[in-house]
Amino acid sequence: MRHTISVLVENKFGVLSRVSGLFSGRGYNIESLSVGETIDPQISIMTIVTSGDDWVIEQITKQLNKLIDVIKVVDLTEFDHVQREMILIKVAPKRENKVEVLRLAEIFRGRVLDSSPQTFTIEVTGEEKKIAAFIELMKPMGIKEFVRTGTVAMAREISKKK
Amino acid sequence: MKMSGAEIVVECLKREGVKHIFGYPGGVILNIFDLLYDDKDLKLILTRHEQGAVHAADGYARVTGRPGVVLVTSGPGATNTVTGLATASMDSIPLVVLTGQVPTVLIGNDAFQEADIVGISRPCTKYNILSKDVKNLSKEIREAFYIARTGRPGPVLIDLPKDVTSGKTDFVWPEQVSIRSYNPTYEGNKWMIEKAARAIAQSKKPLIIAGGGCILSDASEEVRELAEFSSIPVTMTMMGLGSFPGSHDLSLGMPGMHGTFYANKSIQNADLLIAIGMRFDDRVTGKIEAFAPHAKIIHIDIDPTSIRKNVSVDIPIVGDVKRILTVLNRVMKEEMKEQWSEVRKAWLKQVADWKHERPMTYTRSDEVIKPQFVVEKIYELTAGDAIITTEVGQNQMWAAQFYKYDKPRTWLSSGGLGTMGYGFPAALGAQMAAPDKLVIDIAGDGSIQMNIQELATAVIYKLPVKVAILNNRYLGMVRQWQELFFSERYSHTNLDVTPDFVALAEAYGAVGLRATKPSEVEPVLKEAFSIKRTVFMDFVVDWKEKVYPMVPAGASIDEMLFEEKEKPAEKKLKAVK
Numbered sequence: 001m002r003h004t005i006s007v008l009v010e011n012k013f014g015v016l017s018r019v020s021g022l023f024s025g026r027g028y029n030i031e032s033l034s035v036g037e038t039i040d041p042q043i044s045i046m047t048i049v050t051s052g053d054d055w056v057i058e059q060i061t062k063q064l065n066k067l068i069d070v071i072k073v074v075d076l077t078e079f080d081h082v083q084r085e086m087i088l089i090k091v092a093p094k095r096e097n098k099v100e101v102l103r104l105a106e107i108f109r110g111r112v113l114d115s116s117p118q119t120f121t122i123e124v125t126g127e128e129k130k131i132a133a134f135i136e137l138m139k140p141m142g143i144k145e146f147v148r149t150g151t152v153a154m155a156r157e158i159s160k161k162k
Numbered sequence: 163m164k165m166s167g168a169e170i171v172v173e174c175l176k177r178e179g180v181k182h183i184f185g186y187p188g189g190v191i192l193n194i195f196d197l198l199y200d201d202k203d204l205k206l207i208l209t210r211h212e213q214g215a216v217h218a219a220d221g222y223a224r225v226t227g228r229p230g231v232v233l234v235t236s237g238p239g240a241t242n243t244v245t246g247l248a249t250a251s252m253d254s255i256p257l258v259v260l261t262g263q264v265p266t267v268l269i270g271n272d273a274f275q276e277a278d279i280v281g282i283s284r285p286c287t288k289y290n291i292l293s294k295d296v297k298n299l300s301k302e303i304r305e306a307f308y309i310a311r312t313g314r315p316g317p318v319l320i321d322l323p324k325d326v327t328s329g330k331t332d333f334v335w336p337e338q339v340s341i342r343s344y345n346p347t348y349e350g351n352k353w354m355i356e357k358a359a360r361a362i363a364q365s366k367k368p369l370i371i372a373g374g375g376c377i378l379s380d381a382s383e384e385v386r387e388l389a390e391f392s393s394i395p396v397t398m399t400m401m402g403l404g405s406f407p408g409s410h411d412l413s414l415g416m417p418g419m420h421g422t423f424y425a426n427k428s429i430q431n432a433d434l435l436i437a438i439g440m441r442f443d444d445r446v447t448g449k450i451e452a453f454a455p456h457a458k459i460i461h462i463d464i465d466p467t468s469i470r471k472n473v474s475v476d477i478p479i480v481g482d483v484k485r486i487l488t489v490l491n492r493v494m495k496e497e498m499k500e501q502w503s504e505v506r507k508a509w510l511k512q513v514a515d516w517k518h519e520r521p522m523t524y525t526r527s528d529e530v531i532k533p534q535f536v537v538e539k540i541y542e543l544t545a546g547d548a549i550i551t552t553e554v555g556q557n558q559m560w561a562a563q564f565y566k567y568d569k570p571r572t573w574l575s576s577g578g579l580g581t582m583g584y585g586f587p588a589a590l591g592a593q594m595a596a597p598d599k600l601v602i603d604i605a606g607d608g609s610i611q612m613n614i615q616e617l618a619t620a621v622i623y624k625l626p627v628k629v630a631i632l633n634n635r636y637l638g639m640v641r642q643w644q645e646l647f648f649s650e651r652y653s654h655t656n657l658d659v660t661p662d663f664v665a666l667a668e669a670y671g672a673v674g675l676r677a678t679k680p681s682e683v684e685p686v687l688k689e690a691f692s693i694k695r696t697v698f699m700d701f702v703v704d705w706k707e708k709v710y711p712m713v714p715a716g717a718s719i720d721e722m723l724f725e726e727k728e729k730p731a732e733k734k735l736k737a738v739k
Contacts, residue, residue, distance in 0.1 A: 010343055013292070018284060025285050055470065062467040068289045068309060071343040 008072040032150030083153035089146035167327035168193035174303040184215040188235020191262030193327040210615035214587040216246020221588030225595040229256040237275030248286035252578025256310040257317035288316030296329035313346030350486035365434035374401030375439015384487035397425040408566030418446040423520035442472040452718035537564040553609030555639035561604040583612025617670040620696040634705040667698035
C-alpha cells in the first residue's frame with residue numbers, strides 16, 4: 001500500500017543523503033520526495049511517498065526514527081490529511097487542438113505560465129490522481145516534457161487517527 | 163583560553179576518560195599527532211594498518227564497555243577504517259573514529275589524499291560528521307562519545323579538516339549533552355513487562371535466547387536471575403556467548419546454523435521464546451517460516467527496528483535490557499509464588515534428554531590433530547579464565563562450540579559482518595584493556611593472514627597475546643560449503659602455500675611454536691601460556707574436519723546435518739541441488 005510519510009529533520013548538511021541512503025540501502029522504494037525548510041530555519045520537513053506492506057512501512061518509520069538527525073516521523077496515511085502536487089507540463093498541440101488544451105487546462109484549474117507559437121506550459125496543482133488524469137488527457141495533445149514537484153502533505157487540523 | 167582544534171581534540175579525549183588511542187599518522191592529521199608526541203596521559207598504539215587500529219579499538223571496547231578511539235589520516239587512512247567500522251556497526255560496538263581531512267577549502271577538489279569518508283562511512287556508522295568549524299569541535303566530540311555509547315551503541319566518525327585542527331578558539335566544555343532528535347528509550351513499558359511476566363508464568367516450555375545486547379547492557383546477572391528463579395533454559399546467540407554461564411546446567415550453548423542440537427530442538431518445541439537483546443539474525447533462525455512454530459515471542463531490545471524486523475513478535479518491549487529485566491524479575495518474584503522447578507520439570511527433563519541424545523562432539527584421533535581438540539584443550543588449560551578472540555570461519559565456530567564462556571566480555575568475535583582478520587588486532591586491543599588477562603586469538607591459517615602485519619604492533623608494545631592457528635591449509639568453512647553443496651569443486655579455497663608461521667613469528671620477534679601430533683598440543687599450549695611474549699602456535703590440523711552440526715542455509719533449524727550422518731545427508735542435499 002502507498003504511504004505518505006512526513007519527516008521532520010535537522011536542517012543539516014548530509015541529512016537528505018542519510019534519508020535517501022536508508023531507502024536505497026534497505027531496498028525500500030521512494031516514489032516521491034520533497035524537502036523544504038520549515039518556519040524554523042534549523043528544521044526541514046520531508047514528505048516521502050513510499051509503498052510497501054505493513055511490515056515494510058513499520059520498518060521504514062522505525063528506521064527513519066532511528067536516524068540521529070530525524071526529529072519526528074508521522075505516517076500521514078494513518079490520519080486525515082490533505083496532499084498536493086504540482087506539475088509543469090509543456091505541450092505542443094496541433095493547431096486544431098489548441099483550444100482543447102486550454103479548455104482542459106481550465107477544467108483542471110490549470111494556468112498557462114508560458115506560451116509560444118508551438119507550445120503551452122501549463123501549471124496544474126492537485127492530488128496525485130488529478131495530476132495523473134491531466135497527463136493522460138494531454139498525451140494525445142503532444143507532451144514535450146513535464147516536471148513534477150512530488151507530493152507535499154499535511155494532517156488536517158481536526159484530524160482523527162484512522 | 164584560546165586553544166587550537168588539535169588541542170581541543172586532545173583535551174576532549176582526556177575529559178571523556180580516554181587512556182588509549184589506536185591509530186596511524188599521515189599528513190593532514192599531524193596537528194594532533196604532534197601533541198601526542200610528549201603527552202603523558204594519552205597513549206597512542208601505533209598499529210601497522212588502519213584496519214588493525216579499528217579492530218583493536220573494537221576489542222578494547224568489547225572488553226571495557228567504553229568507546230574505543232581511533233585516530234587516522236585522510237584518504238586511504240580513512241578508507242582503511244571502513245571494514246572496522248562496518249564490523250563494529252553490525253555488532254553494536256561503541257567507537258569514536260577521528261579521521262583527518264584535507265583543508266576545508268580543498269574539499270571537493272579531488273585533493274591529494276582526499277576521500278569523502280563521511281559519505282563512504284554513512285551506512286556503516288551510527289552517526290558521522292564533517293567538522294567544519296573549530297568553534298563547534300568540543301560539542302561535536304562530546305556528542306560523538308555520547309551517541310557512540312548510549313542507546314544501541316555503535317561507531318561514530320568525526321572527519322577533521324586540517325584547518326579545523328589548526329584553527330583557534332576559546333575552549334568550552336559542554337557539561338550536558340542534549341540532542342533533541344536523539345532520545346533512546348531505556349525504561350520498558352510497565353504494562354508490557356507485566357504481560358511478559360504472565361506469559362512466562364503460563365508457559366510450560368519457555369526458552370531464553372540471550373544475545374549480544376545482554377552483554378552491552380551488562381545484564382548478565384539479571385539474565386541469570388530470571389533463568390534460575392523461574393527455571394528456564396537459556397541459549398546464547400554467538401554474540402551473546404558469556405552473557406549466561408556456558409557451564410551452567412540451564413545453558414544450551416549456541417543456537418542456529420552451527421548451534422547445538424538441543425538448543426535448536428528447544429527453540430522448535432518451545433511454547434515461549436524470551437528473546438533478550440538479540441535480533442533474529444538469519445544464522446540463528448534458519449528458514450524463517452519454520453522458526454519456533456509453537457512459540458509466542460517476547461522480544462526485549464533497545465532498538466525498535468530490531469523488533470518485528472525478521473519475526474512476528476507477541477510481546478515487544480523496547481528499552482534497556484538490564485532495566486527491563488530488573489523490573490521483570492521483581493514482578494516475577496513478587497507476584498508469582500509457584501515452585502518453578504516443579505512446574506518446569508517435564509520441560510527441563512525433555513531438554514536434558516536432548517542434551518543427552520546428541521551432545522556436542524567430534525571424532526577423536528591419535529594420529530591427526532582435530533581442531534576441536536585444540537579448542538577443548540585451551541578451555542581445559544585456562545579453566546575458562548581467558549579472553550578469547552576469533553577470526554571468521556571454522557575456527558570461529560569451533561571456538562564458539564568447544565569453549566564454555568562463563569563471563570561476559572570474554573568472547574570477542576565478529577558476529578554480524580563476519581570479518582576475517584578481526585581476531586588478532588582485537589586481541590591486541592583486549593590485551594591493552596586487560597593487561598593481566600590471558601588473551602588468545604583462535605585463528606585459521608586464512609584469516610590470520612588478513613591482518614598479520616599487526617605482529618609488529620604486538621611485539622613492539624610487548625603484548626603477550628597468544629594466537630592459536632588451526633592450520634588446515636584451506637579456507638575451511640568455504641571449502642566445507644563446496645564439499646557439501648558444490649560437488650567438491652574446491653574453487654580457490656586451497657591455500658597451498660601458507661607461510662611457515664613459526665618462522666614468520668620469529669622474523670617479527672615473536673615466539674613461534676608448532677604442533678603436528680595430538681600429543682604435542684598440550685605441551686605447546688602450556689609453553690605458550692608460560693611465556694610472557696607474543697606467541698604464534700601453528701597447529702597443523704586435520705584438513706578434512708568440518709563444523710557440525712550444520713543447518714544448510716535456508717533450511718529449518720531442526721534440519722541439521724551431523725558428522726555420522728554425513729554421507730546420506732550429503733547425498734540428499736546434492737539430489738536437492
